[in-house]
Amino acid sequence: MEFQKSPDGGWGWVIVAVSFFTQFLSYGSPLAVGVLYVEWLDAFGEGKGKTAWVGSLASGVGLLASPVCSLFVSSFGARPVTIFSGFLVAGGLMLSSLAPNIYFLFFSYGIVVESPVWLTIHRDGDHHLPVFLTAAEALLLGLISTGSSVGLFIYAALQRMLIEFYGLDGCLLIVGALALNILACGSLMRPLQTFDCPFPEKTAPENVPDRYSMYNEKEKNQEETMNFQDKGYSSEDKCLPNGDWGRETSLPKSPTAVAPHTKEPELYRKKVVEQTNFCKQLAKRKWQLYRNYCGETASLFKNKVFSALFIAILLFDIGGFPPSLLMEDVARSYYVREEDLTMPLISIFGIMTAVGKLLLGILADFKWINTLYLYVATLIITGLALCAIPFAKSYVMLAILSGILGFLTGNWSIFPYVTTKTVGIDRLAHAYGILMFFAGLGNSLGPPIVGWFYDWTQTYDIAFYFSGFCVLLGGFILLLAILPCWDMCNKRLPKSATPTTFFYKVASTV
DSSP: OOOOOOTTTTHHHHHHHHHHHHHHHHHHHHHTHHHHHHHHHHHHOOOHHHHHHHHHHHHHHHHHTHHHHHHHHHHHOHHHHHHHHHHHHHHHHHHHTTOSSHHHHHHIIIIIIHHHHHHHHOOOGGGTGGGSOHHHHHHHHHHHHHHHHHHHHHHHHHHHHHHHHHHHHHHHHHHHHHHTHHHHHHHTOOOOOOSSSOOOOOOOGGGSOHHHHHHHHHHHHHHHHHHHHHHHHSSSEEEOTTSOEEEOOOOOOOHHHHHHHHHHHHHHHHHHHHHHHHHHHHHHHHHHHHHHHHHHHHHHHHSHHHHHHHHHHHHHHHHHSHHHHHHHHHHHHTTOOGGGOSSOHHHHHHHHHHHHHHHHHHHHTOTTSOHHHHHHHHHHHHHHHHHHGGGOOSHHHHHHHHHHHHHHHGGGGTHHHHHHHHHOSTTHHHHHHHHHHHHHHHHHHHHHHHHHHHHHHSSSHHHHHHHHHHHHHHHHHHHHHTOTHHHHHHHHHHHHHHHHHHHHHHHHHO
C-alpha cells in the first residue's frame, strides 16, 4: 500500500495544534465569563438582567458578525487576521480591567473581545486542511473545536484563583497577557504552498499581444500628427517653398490631418458610452445576485424542516445558553456554600461539552442513527434538565445538571450534519449562515431575559421554567416537522388523483 506524501511536509499537524491553542486562548475567558459575572454584580451593583448583557454580547456578537469575519479571512488570509485578532482580544481584556461602569464593559468585553474571537475561528480551511483525507477532516475539526471546551474548563478555575490573589482587575490583566500568545499561534499559520505548478512568468515586451502594440502605435501616430499641426500652423509667418518668408497662404489640408481633431469627440463619446454600459451591466449583475440570494433564502424557508430548524435553534439558544453564564450565581442564590464548590460548575459544564462534542459526533457517523432524531433528543432532554434546575438545592445536584447540560450542548458538533441533511450540501453555506445569525440572536437575548425574570421575581425558578419551555417547544416543533407521516401523505396525493380523473372521463362519455 502506497502512502500519499503530504504536500506541506507534515506542517498540517502544526496547524492543528496551533488551531487548538488558538481556540483555547480565544474562547477560554469569554466562555468562562460566569465567574466574572458574579464579581461584576458585586462591583457595579447593577441588576442581573443588565449585567448579563456583557456575557450575552460576548457570545452573540461573534455569531451575528460571522459573515463579516468570513469576509475578512477570505480577503486577507488566516495568518494576518489571527494576529490582528490576538491584539484585539488581549487589548479588550486589558481594557476591561479599567471599566468604570457596566456600560463600558458592553464595549470592551462584549464587542472588542468577542468579535476578533470569531475572526480566529473563521479561518479558511482550504489553506491548511487539504493535507488530510476527507474522512479524517471531521475528526481533526472535532479535535480543534474541543480547544474551546478545554479552555472553558481551565479558565473557570484559573480566573477564580486569579481573582482571589490579584482581584478582578488583576485577573483581567493577566488573562489579557495570556491572550497575546495568539500572536505566536497566528504566526505559525502559514498557507499551504504547492510546488508542482510553475511560477508565473513576468510579462516581457515580446510577449505583449499585438493588439496592444498596435493600439500604442496608433496613439503615437495621432500625437505626432497633432504636434505637427500645432507646430506647422500655429504661426502666421512660414517659410515658403521658394525660400521667401511671407504670409501663410491657404494650403489645402489633407483629410488625414483633420481626422484626429474630428475624431476626438467621437472617441470620447464612445468611451463614455462604454463606461456607462459597463456600470449598467455591473449594477444589473449585482441586482441579479441580490435577487438570487433573496430567492434562495425564500426557497429555504419553504422547506418545512428548515423553518422548524430555524425556530428550534433560536429557542434553544434563548433557553439553553443561560446556564453556562449564570450557573455560578444560581449556586449562590440557592445558598450553596463556597466551601462546597470543590470545582466550579462552569468547569464541569465545559469539560462535559468537550465529551459531548466527541461522543455525539461519533454517534452521528453511524448509519443506523438518524442525525435529525438525535438532535431532537438532545433538545428535549436539555429542556427537561433546565426545568429540573429549580429542584436542585445542593452542589451535587447542580454539578450533575451542569454535566448533563454541558454534554447536551455538545450537539453543536452535529449541527452541520443536521443542516446538510435538511437542505443538501449545495446550499449548506447559505443555510448555515442564516441559522448561525439567529443562533447569535438567541445567545444575545437569553441571559438578559433570565436575569430580568430574577430581578422581577427574586428567584431563578420561573426563569429556568421559561428556558426549559423554550427548548422543549423548539424540540417538539422540529420533531413534528421531521415525522415520516408527512412523506407518506405526499406520496399518497398523486395516487388519489388518478382514480378521480378516470371516473370523470367515464362520466363524461356516458
